[in-house]
Amino acid sequence: MEKVLIVGCRKAMDDVCIACSRCMVGFNRREGEFSRYKDMDAELIGILNCGDCPGATIVTRLAQIKLWNKPMEENVTKVHIGPCILDHCPYKEAIVKKIKAKAGVEVIEGTHPYIPENIFA
Ligand code: SF4
Numbered sequence: 001m002e003k004v005l006i007v008g009c010r011k012a013m014d015d016v017c018i019a020c021s022r023c024m025v026g027f028n029r030r031e032g033e034f035s036r037y038k039d040m041d042a043e044l045i046g047i048l049n050c051g052d053c054p055g056a057t058i059v060t061r062l063a064q065i066k067l068w069n070k071p072m073e074e075n076v077t078k079v080h081i082g083p084c085i086l087d088h089c090p091y092k093e094a095i096v097k098k099i100k101a102k103a104g105v106e107v108i109e110g111t112h113p114y115i116p117e118n119i120f121a
Pocket of ligand 1: 010011088091
């Protein structure tokens with residue numbers, strides 16, 4: 001069973017990206033970077049924000065979610081980094097590097113595929 005943690009931008013989550021629903025729908029439908037779980041048991045374990053600019057607390061926050069879920073014996077097995085970080089964050093290289101260095105599980109760049117190409121066309 002894969003236990004998926006999504007990491008996103010604190011300034012965008014549930015604000016620019018309302019309810020973080022695109023990530024959740026993408027996971028539920030196994031689309032975008034979640035298509036790798038198509039024929040597998042996989043659960044979404046959380047959607048964690050980066051901790052705010054410049055992402056200095058991301059490693060601490062990863063450690064915190066491990067402790068937070070320990071009583072339920074829920075352990076993250078995959079980390080996905082959202083497009084709110086990958087496409088927009090000026091600190092993304094440092095954040096992604098830190099997550100990959102410290103997560104201890106596979107880190108996948110990307111989540112849902114529902115980025116709008118245009119607004120009025
Ligand atoms: S560090 Fe990047 S991902 Fe985090 S709040 Fe700032 S812009 Fe968003």
